[in-house]
Amino acid sequence: MVYYGEEDEEEKENLTVRELLTEIKDISEVIVDLAYAALLFDSQEIGAEVHHLCSRMDTLNHEIKIRMMIASRTAQDAIQLSGLLQVAEGAAAISAAAGDIVELLELNPKGNPIVSLVLKEAEEKIRLLTLSDRSDMRGKSLEDLSVETETGMRVIAIKRGIRWIYDPEETERLKECDLLVVRGTEDGYERLRCFTSGVNKWPVYPEEE
Amino acid sequence: MGLEEMLLEIKDTSELMVDLAYSSLLYNNRDIAEEVYQLDGRMRELENEIQEMAIEKATEDKDIKKALLVIRLAQSVGEISKAALKIADVVRRDVPPHPVIQLALRETDVIITSVVVGEGSDLDGATLGKVRLATNTGMYAIAVRRGRRYIYGPNKTTTIMGGDTLYVRGPEDGEQYFRDLASGKEHLGPDDLKGP
Numbered sequence: 001m002v003y004y005g006e007e008d009e010e011e012k013e014n015l016t017v018r019e020l021l022t023e024i025k026d027i028s029e030v031i032v033d034l035a036y037a038a039l040l041f042d043s044q045e046i047g048a049e050v051h052h053l054c055s056r057m058d059t060l061n062h063e064i065k066i067r068m069m070i071a072s073r074t075a076q077d078a079i080q081l082s083g084l085l086q087v088a089e090g091a092a093a094i095s096a097a098a099g100d101i102v103e104l105l106e107l108n109p110k111g112n113p114i115v116s117l118v119l120k121e122a123e124e125k126i127r128l129l130t131l132s133d134r135s136d137m138r139g140k141s142l143e144d145l146s147v148e149t150e151t152g153m154r155v156i157a158i159k160r161g162i163r164w165i166y167d168p169e170e171t172e173r174l175k176e177c178d179l180l181v182v183r184g185t186e187d188g189y190e191r192l193r194c195f196t197s198g199v200n201k202w203p204v205y206p207e208e209e
Numbered sequence: 210m211g212l213e214e215m216l217l218e219i220k221d222t223s224e225l226m227v228d229l230a231y232s233s234l235l236y237n238n239r240d241i242a243e244e245v246y247q248l249d250g251r252m253r254e255l256e257n258e259i260q261e262m263a264i265e266k267a268t269e270d271k272d273i274k275k276a277l278l279v280i281r282l283a284q285s286v287g288e289i290s291k292a293a294l295k296i297a298d299v300v301r302r303d304v305p306p307h308p309v310i311q312l313a314l315r316e317t318d319v320i321i322t323s324v325v326v327g328e329g330s331d332l333d334g335a336t337l338g339k340v341r342l343a344t345n346t347g348m349y350a351i352a353v354r355r356g357r358r359y360i361y362g363p364n365k366t367t368t369i370m371g372g373d374t375l376y377v378r379g380p381e382d383g384e385q386y387f388r389d390l391a392s393g394k395e396h397l398g399p400d401d402l403k404g405p
Contacts, residue, residue, distance in 0.1 A: 021313035025231070029319050032224075032289065039282075080307040083299040087234065087310055093292035094227065100285040107278040114279060118216045123364075124224065124349070149383030152343035154319075167318075188344040 017071075020064045021088060027057050028091035030167045033156045033183050035098035037126045040119045041181075042110040046157065047102040049166045057095040064088050126156070127189050131178040134198025143170035145202060151195070152188030157181040212262050216283060219255050222248055223286045225362045226293035228351040228378050232321050233300045235314045241352065241376075244361050245297035252290045259283040320381050321351070322388075328371030330393035338365030345401045346390060347383035352376040 015023070031053045038046035065088075068081045109115045119126060131137060137145060148154045158165040158172065159179040165172060174180075182192065194200040210218075226248050233241035260280050267276035299306050314321065326332045332340055343349045353360040353367065354374040360367060369375065375391060389395035 018309050018313045018316065021309065022316045025313065025317045026319075028227075029317070076304070079302065079304045083302060083304070084307045084310055086299050087296050087306075090230070090292045090294075090296035093295060094289050097285045097288035097292065100288065101282065104278055104281055104285075107274050107281070109278060112275050112278050114213055114216065114275075115282065117213055118220060121213070121217055123221045143382075146347075146380070146382050148380040149347035149386065152345075152347050152349065152379075154380070185343050185349075187341055191344050 015063070017064060017067050017084075020060055020067070021084070024057065024060050024064070024088050024091045026167075027053050027060075028094040030156055031057075031095045031098040032101075033126060033154075034166065035101040036119055037156065037181050038102050039104060039109045039115055040126055041128070042105065044105060045164055046166075046181075047105055049157075049164065050098055050102045053166075054095050054099040057092050061088050061092045124184055125186065125189065126181065126183050129180045129182060129189075129193060129196045131174055131176055131180065131196050132198045133176045135176075135196050136198070136202050137174050137195055138176050139173060140202075141171050141173045142168060145174075147192070148184075150203065151184070151192040153182040153184035153192045155180050156183050210258075212259065212266070212279065215255050215259050215262070216279065216286075219252055219259070219283060219286045219290075221362075222252055222255075223289040223293070225351065226252075226290050227296075228321070229361065230293040230296035231314060232323075232351060232376055232378075233297050234306055234310055235321050236323070237300055237305050239300055240359060242297040242300040244352075244359065245293055248361075249290055249294050252287060256283050256287045318380070319378055320384065321376065321378050322348075322384055323374055323376045324388050324391040326369055326371055326373045326375055326391050327393035330371065330391055331397050332369045332375070332391050333371040333393075334368065336366055336368050337363055339402065340369075340397060341401065342377075343379075345397060346379070346387040348377035348379035348387045350375060350377050 031050055034046055034053070035050050037043070038050060065085060068085050072078045072081050142155060155168055156166070158168050158174075158181070160175060180196065182189065195202055226245050229241050229245050229248075232238065233245065260283065263276040263279040267273055332342075337350055350363050350367075351361075353363050353369065353376070355370060355372070377387065379387070386395060390397070
């Protein structure tokens, strides 16, 4: 297992409690989707990213605990801050569960139709889309397009050549042949597919004055 | 109920529980927190049934790995629901949640928001499937409050009424359009209502 979280060590010092908790919550959301994606696509690479996020989560949790202890002055403080810690612990438990899901890769999920069936039938599914050279989404950033607002589909990872981009930044520009790992409803998937294949043009709205 | 169906239900329920848990915190809402507890009871039931059925199947087809995969997956999904419970539990204290929690939740990639549906808006009297709420706004409905009653985890067939409070989850840049649509300021185009 490869952990490569060391480069984050220095910047954490500057994060506020609010920022720490925001990142903790963000990880707890995307890590579960990535874990299911790892199972669905039988991908050790996505699995490694889940483990990386797990260790980042541990670091953040440790940091937030220390901050809470320093900040607590009165019994009232302690009650409220312990609640905050409990939220962080809950989020950490979610990420630990995602880590356990990824361990299931050892049990050959590909050879077990039930898992892929469940992940494909779920209310919100994880799907793959390739960006066609005919799609006008090429060269635009996720922010320019507002992909999720427009289609209800969240891009949880992008595979570009042999490189993976997990939980891409809003400023990430899409490129031809990008493989998008998306999460959302069937209806939203169908809508997004029309855009990624180039069948439909990405809608443009008049600027509001 | 078959193994697939049960696994599907626990997966969808675990996700709903997490959304509801964060919503209960954001709004310091005990009703929503209570629902997380209710759903957890159902999760435990299903988890047990899945275990039994998987073992039963393994004694027939001798495929131990397959059974193990199913049991362990169900267990991990169960862990997610227990984590949701832990988060929702914070609302059940006598002291309101620390204000930083709410600030942090508003800053996340996936936000939770709520809106009162306007009478005469496109949502008034329509099912979530007809207005294709998630596809058209990016916002995914997690609960509806109608008077004192709640509908948790509404689906395509759930009808929305004017005056309902709609709790949703989605991207921040989708919030304004969603609000305008729900209040009746914005309307869906004919293409938005049609499926692809």
